[in-house]
Amino acid sequence: MTTPEPADLSQAQEEITRLITENEELRTELMRRRARPRTRSIEALKFSGSFLLPMLDRQHVFRTFIAFFDEASAYTLGKEEWPPRERVLERARDFGLAILRFFVKRRIAILMFSLLAFLVPLVQVWLVFQQNAIIENQNKYFNIQVYDIVAQSLTGGDTTAKQITSALLAREDFGLINGIIASVFEADTGGAFTEQDAAGGRPLFLEETAARGHLVSAFSQAIEANAEESSREVLFDKIETTFGLVANDATARVPQLLRIQRDAALRDPTVGQECFRYLFSLSSLFRRTYTLSLTVDKEDVFFKGVAPIVERMSKVRLTGTDEVFVPVFVSAFHELLFEIAQKPKFGQPVREVDATAVERLLKQGFQILVDRSKAAGAEVDQAQLKQLLEVP
Numbered sequence: 065m066t067t068p069e070p071a072d073l074s075q076a077q078e079e080i081t082r083l084i085t086e087n088e089e090l091r092t093e094l095m096r097r098r099a100r101p102r103t104r105s106i107e108a109l110k111f112s113g114s115f116l117l118p119m120l121d122r123q124h125v126f127r128t129f130i131a132f133f134d135e136a137s138a139y140t141l142g143k144e145e146w147p148p149r150e151r152v153l154e155r156a157r158d159f160g161l162a163i164l165r166f167f168v169k170r171r172i173a174i175l176m177f178s179l180l181a182f183l184v185p186l187v188q189v190w191l192v193f194q195q196n197a198i199i200e201n202q203n204k205y206f207n208i209q210v211y212d213i214v215a216q217s218l219t220g221g222d223t224t225a226k227q228i229t230s231a232l233l234a235r236e237d238f239g240l241i242n243g244i245i246a247s248v249f250e251a252d253t254g255g256a257f258t259e260q261d262a263a264g265g266r267p268l269f270l271e272e273t274a275a276r277g278h279l280v281s282a283f284s285q286a287i288e289a290n291a292e293e294s295s296r297e298v299l300f301d302k303i304e305t306t307f308g309l310v311a312n313d314a315t316a317r318v319p320q321l322l323r324i325q326r327d328a329a330l331r332d333p334t335v336g337q338e339c340f341r342y343l344f345s346l347s348s349l350f351r352r353t354y355t356l357s358l359t360v361d362k363e364d365v366f367f368k369g370v371a372p373i374v375e376r377m378s379k380v381r382l383t384g385t386d387e388v389f390v391p392v393f394v395s396a397f398h399e400l401l402f403e404i405a406q407k408p409k410f411g412q413p414v415r416e417v418d419a420t421a422v423e424r425l426l427k428q429g430f431q432i433l434v435d436r437s438k439a440a441g442a443e444v445d446q447a448q449l450k451q452l453l454e455v456p
Contacts, residue, residue, distance in 0.1 A: 125166050128159040226278050226338070238302045241286050245279055249309040267332070273321060274335045277342030280310055284349040287356065288411075296410060300360045307353050308369050314346055315373040318393070319380045326388040340392050347396035351403050352410070359410040367436035374433060375442035378449035394454050401429030401453070423456045430455045 132155040138147050287303055294302070321339065330336045350370060357366035382390065405428040408414055430453065434444050 125159070125162040128155070128162040131155050132159040238286060238290065238306075241279075241283055242302070242306045245283060245306050245309060248276065248279060249313045267335075269320070270324070270329070270332070270335050270339055273317060273342050274338030276313065276317075277338050277345050280342060280349055281345035283310065284345055284352055287349075287352050291411065296356060296360050300356050300362060300365075303353065303356075304365060307349070310346070310349060311369045311373060315376050318343075318346070318373065319376055322380060322382060322387060322389050322393055324387070324389060326386045329388045336388075339389065343389065343392050343396045347400050350397075350400050354400070354403060355408055355410040355412070358407055363436070364440070367433075368440040370433075371437040371440035371442035374437040374449065375444055377452060378445040380448070380452060382452070390452075394452075397453060398426065401426050401433065401455070403429070404432050405429035426455050 132152075135147050135152045135155045138145060283303075283306060287299065290299060290302075321343075329339065353369075354363075354366050357363050402425050403414055405425040406414055430450065434446050434449065437444055
């Protein structure tokens with residue numbers, strides 16, 4: 065076995081020492097890199113804190129000033145104890161930079177808080193708009209639900225429930241009731257029925273007429289219920305369009321209704337009674353609209369709305385045998401003729417008259433209705449209408 069040379073041992077020892085030194089350097093670098101993220105986080109936290117709170121940066125200004133003061137105060141000592149000029153300039157530079165950083169950060173902090181104070185109201189306004197959009201969306205679905213409930217209440221259940229629904233509907237604003245009536249009456253389904261359908265007592269025609277009676281009643285009551293909340297002019301503007309829809313529907317519906325015989329009309333007594341209610345409600349609506357138009361000096365608008373139904377009624381030919389709705393129609397529209405003759409203002413009661421004046425008022429109101437309808441463009445058969453309405 066050969067013995068290693070001393071030179072080889074010395075070289076191996078140097079190699080081991082070099083490896084140990086290199087290993088220590090790598091370990092130190094590894095530890096430094098591991099600690100760097102934590103050091104950076106702490107520095108970032110300190111910077112953000114001093115940036116947002118300039119008060120913390122005042123400490124740095126104070127420290128740099130003390131350091132600069134200590135260096136400058138050394139010049140009061142002997143010349144041999146004076147500090148180097150470069151060190152004094154370095155302390156002065158640090159103090160100047162600290163002051164500059166303090167003012168810059170304070171200005172930026174004020175700007176950021178000002179922007180924040182400006183943005184908070186904007187965010188609040190944006191949230192309000194979003195909430196309003198959500199509420200409007202909910203109101204759309206709520207209105208659909210309300211319409212559905214009203215439709216079910218007016219087309220199902222007993223008569224008392226329907227009358228209560230009509231009374232409650234009359235207490236709502238015109239936006240709701242106008243929307244419901246527009247949806248129902250704009251379709252002009254009354255004109256879709258033929259005279260044979262009505263003469264045959266078609267159940268669907270009677271049921272729709274009965275349902276319309278409750279809507280017309282609610283609309284008529286709503287005019288009086290909202291009279292105190294709006295001026296007469298505003299109230300008339302609110303009802304004008306809806307009144308025209310009801311009158312147009314009645315133009316096609318009433319003549320057909322008058323031709324229905326008693327057996328067909330009273331096949332379902334409840335529906336028959338609600339059709340009677342439709343005629344009285346229609347007369348009530350015409351009377352209230354007339355007195356309101358008289359109050360706001362818009363009689364021409366009223367007579368233009370009723371002219372088509374007056375023309376249509378003047379051309380109705382009845383058999384005169386067991387037409388159950390005719391007496392109800394005549395009685396209801398006699399009240400309209402009385403009010404046209406007396407011309408009361410909206411909200412005023414009709415004057416009581418004796419029996420001798422009834423015939424005179426009927427003739428007078430009938431003549432005014434015919435003349436104003438003709439002036440509105442209607443072609444009225446006066447003799448036939450007079451016979452239908454049983455005017456003396």
